[in-house]
Structure formats: C-alpha cells, structure tokens
Amino acid sequence: MVLTIGKKGCNISKKIRDKAVRSRLLEILGEYEDPGYLLIARTNSAGVAEETLREEIEALLKRYEKITQQGIYRQPFQCLEQAPPAYLADIRDGYAEQIERIVTDDEQLYTQAETYLKEYSPQEQDKLVHWDLKDGKLDAVYNVTRTIEHALMPKVWLKSGAYLVIQPTEALISIDVNTGKAVSKKKDVQKTFAKINLEAAGEIAVQMRLRNLSGIILVDFIDLEDKEDQKKLMECLRQEVRKDPVQTTVVDMTKLGLVEITRKKGRKSLYEQIKEIETKQSERQGE
Structure with a gap:
C-alpha cells in the first residue's frame, strides 16, 4: 500500500487485471478514502489477506498523522522522516x-x-x-562475489548455446541476441531462431530486473521471416515483463526489427551502485 499527498481518491495498480480483485481492493480502500491523501494498492496487494491490508493502511495513516503533527512544531527544512535504504x-x-x-x-x-x-x-x-x-x-557458500561479477558482465549465455550482449550507453541500453553455438548443424534454421528468441525474451526480462536496467532499451533479436513467429515473440516478451514490479512497457518492433522497451527509472543500476561503493572504498583507503 502507498499513501501520498497532493492527490485524493483510491487507485489500483494497472498490473492487477482481475476485475474481482480490483473491485475487492477498491472496496477496502474506499473505507479509508479522504480528500487529504491518495491511497494506492500496489501489485503485490492482490493476494494479501484483507486483515493484513487493513493493518498496513492503518499503519500508514498513523505515520501520516505523526509526520503531519511533527511538521507543525519543527523548524523549516528539517527532515521529518527519511526513506529506508x-x-x-x-x-x-x-x-x-x-x-x-x-x-x-x-x-x-x-x-x-x-x-x-x-x-x-x-x-x-x-x-x-x-x-x-x-x-x-x-x-563462499552462495558464491555472492561471483554472482555479482556475472551480473555485471556484458555477455550472458543461454542454455541453448546462444548468448546476449548487454551494453548500456548514456542515451539507451542495447541488447543483442546472438546465435552463438545454437545453430551449428541445424537444418530448420528459422525454427531454431524462433526458439532462441523466445528463450532470450525470458532471460532479458530477468536481466532487466537483476541489473536494474531502466530508460530506453533496444533489443536486436535474431531476424524472423515468419510474421506469426514475430507475433509470438512479442507476446512472450510482454508476458515476461509483466512479472516485473517496476513499470515496464514493450513498445513495438521498429521497421529495422529492433524491439523497443521502456522501464521506469528508479534507483541506480547495479553497475552504478557497485561503482559507487568501489569509489567510496578507494577514497577511504586514500585517507
């Protein structure tokens, strides 16, 4: 649940598509509606018990009231509450x-x-x-360092033997799908291409979440001649990005065959966060 000021009413996450669930959530939120704030039910509220939702809403209202009251007696520009890490x-x-x-x-x-x-x-x-x-x-047990290193590498291998190349730039992020070892000695190449692209679509959705990639993302899938295969690929990609809690949209396939994706910018990417930590550590060692 989210409580925000400056707007009023009740909103439900667009990712909650079930009409019965949306109706249930609106009914619960409606009981707490007030012109002083806006209540939003986030995607993960869909499967939460009513009692838990009410507890969370009431906790938010208590915090809101506490912050409002504190603000009356504080000096200007003082921090009333800090966001968690x-x-x-x-x-x-x-x-x-x-x-x-x-x-x-x-x-x-x-x-x-x-x-x-x-x-x-x-x-x-x-x-x-x-x-x-x-x-x-x-x-050592969970290979944490190695896992992070892999999440920063530009090349990501797929089970089929194909691979992705992820390259962030200042303007956008490009993701290239390559056949790699997946097509050697294969007769029906187009069928193989279609399978690789579907596999890549799932992994791209995972990598966007893992690396926290955001902004404009252009994906160069392997060229498909069959329009039906192209349609299946776009449907698959849209289905995969729906799992992402961050707002992600598969825009369309361009005339050049590039798929455009947008992902809402929030916190820094994994790469930026790691670089920031390394910089701070270097500065401390230099003191």
Whole structure:
C-alpha cells in the first residue's frame, strides 16, 4: 500500500487485471478514502489477506498523522522522516513475492532488517535468516562475489548455446541476441531462431530486473521471416515483463526489427551502485 499527498481518491495498480480483485481492493480502500491523501494498492496487494491490508493502511495513516503533527512544531527544512535504504524498500515495494529467503551474516544489518520488517512487512519476517558462520562464510557458500561479477558482465549465455550482449550507453541500453553455438548443424534454421528468441525474451526480462536496467532499451533479436513467429515473440516478451514490479512497457518492433522497451527509472543500476561503493572504498583507503 502507498499513501501520498497532493492527490485524493483510491487507485489500483494497472498490473492487477482481475476485475474481482480490483473491485475487492477498491472496496477496502474506499473505507479509508479522504480528500487529504491518495491511497494506492500496489501489485503485490492482490493476494494479501484483507486483515493484513487493513493493518498496513492503518499503519500508514498513523505515520501520516505523526509526520503531519511533527511538521507543525519543527523548524523549516528539517527532515521529518527519511526513506529506508533501497535494499530494504525493495522487499516492501514489489519483490516480496519473489523472495524466498533474506540471508545476512551481519548482525547490525540483520537487526535493521528485522526492525524494518516488523513495522512494514510483518508477513515477510519468517524469510529473514541470520547466517551462522559455523556453516561457512556466506560469500563462499552462495558464491555472492561471483554472482555479482556475472551480473555485471556484458555477455550472458543461454542454455541453448546462444548468448546476449548487454551494453548500456548514456542515451539507451542495447541488447543483442546472438546465435552463438545454437545453430551449428541445424537444418530448420528459422525454427531454431524462433526458439532462441523466445528463450532470450525470458532471460532479458530477468536481466532487466537483476541489473536494474531502466530508460530506453533496444533489443536486436535474431531476424524472423515468419510474421506469426514475430507475433509470438512479442507476446512472450510482454508476458515476461509483466512479472516485473517496476513499470515496464514493450513498445513495438521498429521497421529495422529492433524491439523497443521502456522501464521506469528508479534507483541506480547495479553497475552504478557497485561503482559507487568501489569509489567510496578507494577514497577511504586514500585517507
């Protein structure tokens, strides 16, 4: 749930398409409607119990009232409330359903996450795990460093032997689908191309979320002669991006055969975040 001022009424996420679910959510939100604020039911509210939704709305209203009251007595330009770190906000803002466990070996971070979940996402508390170093180093067991390194590499291999090349630029992000080892000694090449493109569509959706790619994204799929295959590819891609909690739109296929995607800009990409951390570490070492 989201509460924001400057607008009024109740809104439901466009990604919730089921009419019965939308009607149920509007009915719940309608009971709390007020001209002073706007209530929004986010995508992950669709499968949440009514009692939990009401608890979250009431918690938001209490925070809103507290901030409003504090603002009366504070000096101008003082901070009334600070947004939580992105790694905590992501749990609440859309990825909760996709997360099986939240694991950390850092005691301070664990306490911070525990406090946050108790207040904002109590239904996710059971997913939080404090890693015991007796079971080995977390980085070694889960290959954390290697996983991050792979998520920063431009080349992404697919199971078929094909691969993607992801190249961010200042203006846009280009993703090129290459056949690689997938077409050697294959007779029906166009059929193989169609399969590779469908596989690539699924992986592109994953990589956009993993790397937090945003803005304009141009995908150069392998050329398909059959219009029906092109149609299936676009349908597949649209289906895959619907899983993304961040607003993502498959615009169309251009005359040159490039597929244009837009993904809403929020926080920085994974690459930018890692570079920022590395820069700060270098500055500290230089002091």
